[in-house]
Amino acid sequence: MTSNLDKKKLDDRITEYILADAVPENISKTEVAKQPEFYKIPKRFGSIPVDELPLGCDKEKQYYKIYPRIPLPFQRADRITFGYPEQTPNRLFWGDNLHVMRMLPSNSVDLIYIDPPFFSGRNYNVIFGDQNEIRSFTDIWEGGMPSFLIWMNARLLEMKRLLKQTGSIYLHLDWHASHYVKIEMDKIFGYDNFRNEIIWHYGQRTMHNKKKWNSKHDVILFYAKSDKTIIKNIPTEPWTKEEISEKRARRILFDDDGREYILDNRSVSKGYPAKKQYIDDIIKKGKAIDDVWNMPMILSTSKERLGYPTQKPEYLIERIINASSSPGDVVADFFCGGGTTPCVSQRLGRRWIACDQSRVAVGITQGRIQSLYEEEKSIQSKLIPSPDVSIEYWGNYEIPSLIELSSLDFRYFVIAAYGGRISSSESYIHGYKSDIPLFVGPSSPENRITKEDVISFAREISTKKGKREGVILAWAFAPSAHAAVEKLISEGRAGVDLIKISPIEIESTRFRDHITRLHEDYDSFLTFIIPPLVRFSSQYLGNKTCVFDVSESMAMNNGAKIINVQWDFDFQDRFTPSRGFAYGRDDEGKPLYKVQFTFVRSGKKSIACRIQDDVGGEKIYHDYVIIE
Ligand SMILES: C[S@@+](CC[C@H](N)C(=O)[O-])C[C@H]1O[C@@H](n2cnc3c(N)ncnc32)[C@H](O)[C@@H]1O
Known part of the structure; x- marks a missing residue:
């Protein structure tokens, strides 16, 4: 029998379910942008053959005809506590982003940054090796560019629905697909809502090439949801003294008290006196940033580097988040990979939603956020009260x-x-x-x-x-x-x-x-998974060094194999991968089954590893070793 208390709880659950299901049943109400006349018939150059609708879009059913909606529940698998549990948590989803987005309410996101597969090559796009990732990429790849565009368009239209009227979207691509996607974005968001093609020039290590110039930049397409969208915090870069004197063609002079200045005599011809401009004031004001961003790739020595090929640097994402959102705004990344966007958003006090279809990617993101929590804990005065992070699965569910x-x-x-x-x-x-x-x-x-x-x-x-x-x-x-x-x-x-x-x-x-x-x-979809079976052994080599081995472990799901092993050599309640052990592959791409680690001090050590298979089965194994 159901007690009154149980009934109340059940009623709460029902409300929650209905809320999650509040998205239109069959047809998305998102408007595809109207094409301005000049875009269809440019005055001077004749007409450009564009369709009104993005590729693959049905007039009535939009993308629901090709990809029907499937309202499955979210499984709340885990939670990272930042100490403010009363606030609605940030959400990290494991699942296909199209279906996850369809479970989320319209007009709820301030900023979207995405870095989808670039359509650059079969193997390069499969980063983590999960079966879902391989399956979906093979389908997109085999249908060629049109199939990639249809796949992307269905997702972009959902993103448009999720964005608030004041929202912004930044889409990170490179030369392989950016021109094709630009045309689709124009149709979805509107030609007039295109704001910039940002060039991220990462330069460095250019080789001689007789056939073409070396490609050393990515493209980030920035669109507004409407003309209400603004850059909220205009970013600036510091001037160097040389730039100031060179740009203004002025010599640097010195005040009586030694303060440096230049003389701005641009208005002298109109009868105004030359103006003293102090160098430190100019530097403080900073120089406006244009649409070419010179920023290096993540250095191999950098602390944030996890070691997988498409990881983006935090300073790049930080610039976008700082410019197009304010603290408390909701930032979303539906192709989050190793979690650069959620991590930076959490650090900058933004609310966030992130999603990836690879369980390995979600595990890495989770570990990265957990490390952030450990860092925050060690800083005495926390700058921003951060809400918790809820880790939720959609489509594949963990039996335990x-x-x-x-x-x-x-x-x-x-x-x-x-x-x-x-x-x-x-x-x-x-x-x-x-x-x-x-x-x-x-x-x-x-x-x-x-x-x-x-x-x-x-x-x-x-x-x-x-x-x-x-x-x-x-x-x-x-x-x-x-x-x-x-x-x-x-x-x-x-x-x-x-x-x-x-x-x-x-x-x-x-x-x-x-x-x-x-x-x-x-x-x-709607499959149930179980964790791998972990077989662990350790061997003490002396000099505070130990070898840990889980190579006898087995994936227990049908046809699955283990693809990632992360290690935590100082395990305390929550799994936080040790630096260099978050993306657990060796040089040949095999999981880090066997690792060697040297501890700083002797004593009883609490260690753990997280093992993941390629259909999403995951197990955290914990043990102790004595280091003499
Ligand atoms: C280029 S990576 C993103 C890297 C990320 N910006 C970073 O800095 O770590 C693209 C990611 O998209 C994910 N992905 C591809 N198709 C997806 C889909 N349909 N739903 C969710 N994630 C998807 C892949 O698993 C991969 O992790």
Whole structure:
């Protein structure tokens, strides 16, 4: 029976579910921008053959026809506590960003920065090696540029929906696709909302090349959601003294007290006296920044470097976040990779949403945010009160944490995943799907559905006018439960006539078919995963040095293999990867199964490793070693 307290909790859950589902059911209401006349028929150059709609967009159904919407629930997998739990947490999602975005409310984001795969080459774009990443990239790649653009457009249109009217979007690309995407962005956001093509010139190490100039820049397309968008904090760069005297063609002079100045005599011809401009004042004001940004790549010695190929430097993202958002604004990155945007946003006191379809990427981001927390803890006076970070999964779900849910939360999750709606009023009917009553079994797979459950559920259905069938959703069914189902159909039982009960196991294809039948690519969604089996050994080599080995560990999910091992050599409650051990691959790309580490001091050491497989199974293993 459901107690009053349970009912209240369930009602809260229902509200939450409805909120998450508040996004339009079938059709996005996002307007594709109207094309200005001059864009269609330029006065001097004849017409440019552009369509009004972005590639792949259907007039009525937009991208919902190609990629149907699938409203699956989020699984709250973890939380990083920054000490302000009362504030709504920042959110890090593991899942395909198109579907994650479709679960988020419109007009809620101030700034989007994205750094999607550049369409630059098959292997280069698959960074982490997760099966989802490989599968989706192979599909995009095989369809060529049009298929990449359609894939990108569907996502850009969702981003437009999420942005507030005052919002900005920065899209990071390079020469491989930037010109094609620019045309699509013009159609989606409007030619008039294009603000800049920023050139990030990272220069350095140019080789001789007889065929072309060396490509040493990326392109960042900056669009506004509307003409209400502004650069909130105009960034400046410091002048050097040489630049000041050179640019203004003035000699540096000295005041009586030794203060340096130049004489600005630009207005002398209009009869005004030459103006003294003090060098320190000019430097303080700074010089305005244009659309060519000279910034190096992350140096190999840099503390922020994680070691995977497409990581962007924090100073680049910092410039964008500082310019186009203010503290407290919501920043989003739906291709977050190793978490540069969320990390900088957290540090600068912005609220944020981040997403990646690679579990390895999400693990790295999580570790990076955790390190930030450790840093903040060690700084006496915290500058910005930071909200917590909630780590949430969409589409692939971890069985161990589902088992730990309360029966109420488990019920909420299962019914939402099955595409039903929750009901808090009846004791055996937990929800409905297409008006068919649903009953959800216990969260632990060890507690199977019994004959008594089947009969009680059937009895309650029979009290409902016109209802003659029901569905039981559970991890497992006892043989007696199956027998009871059969008997109810053939004979009727316990005063209940001809009630058809369908037993559906949560991990079965029947449970998932409302998702998988919508699209051939959706067969990876609504899957359940288990953690790898970790086999750990250590060997002390002397001189405070130890070798740690997990090479005998095994991925336990069907067809999966281990792809990443991170290490924490000072484990305290929360996994925080040690520097240089966050992206756990050796030079040949194999996971860091075997590592050597030298401790500074002897004593009992608490160490841990996080092992991830390529379908998202993950396990944190913790142990102690004695260092003499
Ligand atoms: C170029 S990397 C981003 C690197 C990031 N800017 C950084 O500094 O670490 C692109 C990321 O997009 C992710 N990705 C690709 N397709 C995705 C999708 N459909 N949904 C979510 N993430 C996706 C990849 O897994 C990869 O981590």
